[in-house]
Amino acid sequence: MMTRLSTRLFACSFTLLSLSVSCASAKDYVVGNIEQYRNALSTLSPGDAVVLQNGVWEDVDMLFKGQGESGAPITLKAQTAGEVIFSGESSLRLAGQHLVVRDLVFKDGYSPRSAVVEFRENDDNLAFHSRVTNIVIDNYSNPDKQESDYWVAMYGQHNRLDHSHFAGKTNKGVTVAVRLTSADSQQNQHKIDHNYFGYRPIFGSNGGETLRIGTSHHSLTDSLTVVENNYFDRTNGEVEIISVKSGKNTLRGNVFHEARGTLTLRHGNNNLIENNIFIGNKQDHTGGIRVINKGQTVRNNYLQGLTGYRFGSGFAIMNGVPDSPINRYHQVENATVTNNSFINVEHIQLAVGSDQERSAPPASSTFANNLIVNDTSVGPFTLFDDVSGITFDGNTANVDVPAPLKDGVNIQSVSLEQHSNGLLYPKTETSTGVSRELTVLDKRDTGVPWYPKTFPVVAFDSADTVRVNASYSAIERAIEAASAGDIIEIQAGDLTIPSVLYIDKPLTIRSVKGATVSLAFERSTLFEIKDGGSLKLEGLHISGAKSPDTHSNSVVRTQKWGMSSNYRFEVYNSLITDLNVNHSFQFFTSGKGAFADRIIIDNIAFSDVSGDILKLDKEHEDLGIYNAEYVTLTSNQFTNITGAITRLYRGGTDESTFGPHFILKNNTLRDVGQGKRTTPSASVLLHGVQVASLANNTFENCAPVIVNHTVGEPQTRIIANQFTDTPSPQITELNAAPPHTATLRDNKGI
Template sequence: MRVGAICIAVSVMGLSACAFPQQSVPVERVDEAVDSVRRIVVHTQDEFEQAVKTVTAGDMIVLADGVWRDFDAVLEGEGSAEQPIWLTGETPGGVILSGQSSLRLSGKHLIVSGLVFRDGYTPRNEVISFRRDSKSLANSSRVTNTVIENYSNPDRTQRDSWVVMYGKNNEFDHNHLSGKLNSGPTMVVRLNSEESQDNNHHVHHNYFGPRPVLGSNGGETFRIGTSHYSLTNSNTLVEYNYFDRCSGEVEIISNKSGGNTYRNNTFFESRGTLTLRHGNGTSVEKNLFDGNGAPYTGGVRVINGDQTIRNNGFKDLTGERFSGALVVMNGVPNSPINRYHQVDNALIEGNVFENIAAIELGEGSDAERSAVPINSAFKNNVIMNADGQTPFTLHDDMSGIEFSGNKVNSEPPKAISSGFEVLTDLAQKVAVDNYGVAREETGVDWYPKATAKSPFEGGSDINVNAGENALFDAIAKAKAGDHLWLDAGDYNEAKIIELRVPVTIGAKPGAEGKVNVSFERRNLFVLSGQGGLKLDGLNVVGSKAPDNVGNSLITTSAIGGGSNHLLQISNSTFTDFVVNRSFSIVSAAKGTLYHQIKIFNSSFSDVSGSVVKLDAETDDYGMYNVEFLEIENSEFKNVKGPAVDVYRGGRDESTFGPAIVIKSSGFDGVGDEKEPAINLHGVQVLKLEDNTIAGGKQALFTITTGKPQPHLSGNAWIGHEGDTILKIEDLRK
């Protein structure tokens, strides 16, 4: 609790509370026996509006349990430190705000608690806003023990934020924010007026649940400030928060203002970094960055002046370049406010780095970003990797950083080695487990936190007999995680199957290779909502599909919203997809994303388009349709277009993908005089191992941004012995 808080004898949700907003006492349930607070229980939106008109300091408005749909709530009032105005739910988790609902606060000393937003999305730019409008802000107010989960606009390109703090001296604590899918930061602190600058907000003990990959810029979990106001101080304290798999883009937190403090937070399996993107004089202390070996997990990225990174723990982080455990950027000389200001007077001290992939110094060095760090220090840090490899990469002259008192268990680069002591038993002396905050100490205790189980688990086994529309009928009744076991026989589907939950469709044991599937519409499966699909042991033919250009067996839809879909195809055959041009097996609609596609032990023959066609994002904004694509031990024969066609345009640096791995697979007669066997445009990670290409062109890899390093081994281009199967075109020049 900050100095100056005034406690009052009000029992709220079973606990005494201090009315000053800078507090850490969780508010969990309404105590029926509150004598010193006038409780106004409301059951309708009209009753709520009437209550707001009459509420005075010390009053409590209680929303009756139930679903409040399309509730555009505004709480206005003038409480005091001794007698705040309360808005709360009747019981923990009993009040659900759904449909197009939102909440705006205006006034002083307001406290909101115990609400749940889900099953819808905000009709405004913000779900919870610490202002009614640009002239009516909230000050010295608090939101606590509130949940926003999966409350995403169904159009993932539509931008909004779930929580936006304006005004001054506000508090956001013990809340649960999880599952944002559409564009825009999950939470924002705004400094767009003098009334919201030097704000002294306090953000603490919140659970920031999984933020899935957005596939473009605009997927931050938390942002303080904007470029325009970045030379202004916010003075926001962010502490004891848990960031659980927050992986929307390269910036988990985007710091764009000065004077902020981030301390005692935990970042678990979160891709990207806490990025000091703009603004000066920010402190990052006693945080834990635990990647747990997950891809692209990072720590802190340093830009601008007077930044302090002290006494943090960095553990099992795999990220490189912009997503390294520690990234010190090069700046732009005389930088405009929205680019990269030079690192000046940075202090990086007392941190522990354990089993991390990369410490990048001078990252981004190029003709524009040529201003190296100056007047800075890297001292008394510990760096230990079990593999004995140094994580340091120097991209430019680092003489502007003083290295001293550091300990490592592997030789650092010679240019900085005088500032390090090499100790072979270092890993036995230091550990990073005492940093950050525990997951169970954050959020609310009456609402479950996200699990890590597969969405294909936990359902029922359903037996399906062969017949007309048998799959359509079975999936219409399927629940998330169900497994449909198919008898041997013919399955002809005359209807499009709209799949909104994850299901597995596989041949029953003993029926492998004897399940024959055909379809009569331009698509068989359309994934939307939470839709995911596993196919195993099927024979699929496309000969009954209509004579349309651009048919696709499996596709996605942006209508009705879409998660980051999962698709797996195994032990299956696909033939006769030539009824018209550009017939594909897997495609994606614009504005949709597959998180992962896996194809293994399968064969594809006689296809007039591409087997995997993921090229809908042609606006060159850095967006794309797949994050991870893996193909192994599969065959592609007589495919007119590229077997795999993936497109990411533009030069945006905010995302990591796509990442493509193709192993032990054969391509025979794939592509033509205009099309390569494989077409990968803007892909960031590429591995081609032990593949063969025969009777067609080589693969094409077009580099548009970043520094991708294709890995090739064991590949063969039949008839072109000695030539690589991969042609590289670099558009960065």
């Protein structure tokens, strides 16, 4: 039954001109379930609050609707901050005027609606002058990775999202979206500030943005949204961390820490980007700012240690499409880029994306008073088209620049020192680069104080070591009892595993140092990586000789469908034999929708395999989806392998991802890829791989390496390999005119 507290709060409004004071009593309603909540909702007046009792609120579809007043909002809050948990299939909508939601946590479930939190009831009833603050949404992700939703969808006008914590979104869809779907949501003057955007894992296709303001359909409409003093911590979903698709927004004072991708001015005009800090620490694909469209201002931003290139560059100005449709690339015009510091930024790229369609170079733009300093002698600038439409003036660099830029860049030695704000500045004061007054946002000043900002990926070998006898029951019990990061060491022995071993946490399974451990298995797979699991194997001899006499066995597989979390798979110093009791016996096969952050195969001897070693080709819809980000094979021996060493597939022409990445180095391949069921016949098959390096390998009597380039500017290097009785690599440009763009150098036998 609903309880009405006797405590009275007073919301007072002062009319200074008349020197009159009026006070209205306000009430708190403490409720313990959704029925009590709905009863309270109908009685609320300005200044009142609904207090949700501590506990787990499961499968709750909560509508918070009311008419508060300026200075006397209606509030929905937890009894104790962080102690009210929305779980299961729960969601929250707010609609009306002057509402405040605070102190709630969403975890252990997902929203059945299009968003976890929405500033609207429906298309006709929106929220205005309302605030969501001090909330947490932690891995509240739909288990179907391709089912798209938002965590927060902002509609209406004059709303604020602040001091909240968002981390771990694994399914498709923007974490926070500003929606401009009607006139009542345009020119909205929303404010998004002091939020902590934590780790967002690589999504493996388009749809992994952390923040989006508008859509292409409404991109020529102004949003007037302010995004300031937020912390983006390894938000790695896709190439666009923030996607601005509207006009007259301000993004300032934000910090991007080791975040793959860029703040992208994708659509819309006259946006202001200032006082932001990008710290990459040389992590792969860390980027800065990408400029498209008209009237963009980029000033006083600090960018350091960024490695990204092309669409993910430290800084990029793109080419446009002449008379572009609204959803493509409008020409850059009247861009102003001033007083930014680029410190050890590997790539500053201009006229990016220049091709037959994107043929309109930047125009009427200015690049002035910027500081460019690199530790190496390599200059960061790349010009992909005519850049005469950009005026360069008063810039300073310590590295050489392309000839068209020289008149506007002063080349000189620059010594840096750390300033009191922690950033690097020239020892001698200069008018170039960022202001010494630039304030660096502290991560501790974002999000909520009562919820930890931890990195959720548990490293291999980071917990306890458990030694077990060489018996199935001992290994099975150890796996079930293990904690994430544990190491299970098997003593010497020769054993047969009768059932599938399921891995649902990060685990290492290895032999005791110096011991010989031989594993055979009687099911269609030995290990299955479940959702939440990752597996490292080391020092094992695995044989398929006792596996069932059926096709399509595997040593390791992911669950066949339904994985929402990324996984890792690594194998070291092992022997894999006799995977040939029937055809198509794979060493590893990915399930549909499964995604590996990394796969590493190092110092393994494979022999007599009737299928592929790594089968990573389950995404054939050609939508830019793929099964693994980094695949690395080093110092292995492959002998008598009927299938391919790797089949890695990324189809379609989407440009929103950085991967897949593939490395094949210092391996020996003998009699690989020539089975009659191997179609096409290939020792290595790479389709749509963005970065590939094949170096110092020996191929003897093998099917060819086949590489299909599909989109963007893929980097394929085939260097210093020995090909004996093996055809030359076959490289095809599927969506660009020949010749292919791969680098082949110092190879023998071709």
